[in-house]
Amino acid sequence: MDVKLKTVEPFTVAGLQVRTRNTDEQQPDTARIGPMWQRFFNEGLFDTIPARQSESFVYGVYSNYESDATGHFDVTAGVQVDATSAGHPAVDIEGGDYLMFAAKGPMPDCVIQTWGLIWAYFADNPQTLRRFTTDFEVYSSPDSVAIYIGIQSPDERSSASNWRLRSTPQR
Template identity: 35%
Template sequence: MKVTRIKKLMISGISVVTNNEFEMSEENGKIAGLWEEYFQKDIYKKTFDKANSDFMYGVYSNYESDVSGNYKVTVGVEVTKSKNAIVIEDKKYLVFTKQGELPMVVVELWEEIWEYFEKNSEYERAFEVDFEKYAKEDEVEIYVSIK
């Protein structure tokens, strides 16, 4: 885990609104279906102004409140123009990294993050824009916005 600052990052893709309660049940969860739709509809090829980056992103934004409220999830890639993109500018993040089999490693890491913030008061979540960065087939970095 490390602290970093993102100067500017723009992500474009497809989105859905959900919450953690929905995501805990297989029949109501929307995130897995969003990833499937992204690949089935070949959204990557339809995305304009892609940056020279091989990374995929899962972005959490538009938080209603905290871990119990609704939020928007976007699956996408980095782009060079802000039109129709989520723009992250000058934000401070706590970065968590984990290796393992996707998608279970992502679920496990989010559980570790929730536990970390429940037990640790050194950093406070900002609930602004958080994101998962998929750098390798078996590794995820999760960037959690902090105050």
């Protein structure tokens, strides 16, 4: 799998949105992401969301994390927009450092397998910390996805360490 460090500028995605958690997505009767994507494509939202940037790809955005990979989070299926509009929830992608995991293959299996590899990557690389603010998938073709995972920059890690040191009672 191809993994690269990328710096991303902020941008906005609008479309459909659901709130879920990973344990719910493992059960067909509680899964919400698949039905959201079906609705997105069945209703032709790629072409009808107002203010869509003409060069936009299809995006899947993970945001508003309750805690980490075990808590609730929002998922938005949408397009990059210049302005928000009523009826299409929008989410702002935070600028910053992201690890990009690129993959090709039949969807949705390719995305599901790549997320498994992403979780394994972070388990095997504990020095790299996720931000759990915004993560996103970019679908540039029917069989190609790039998944961007927000990571803490060295400055953010340093600030977090300093805060922990300041908040630790002195003996």
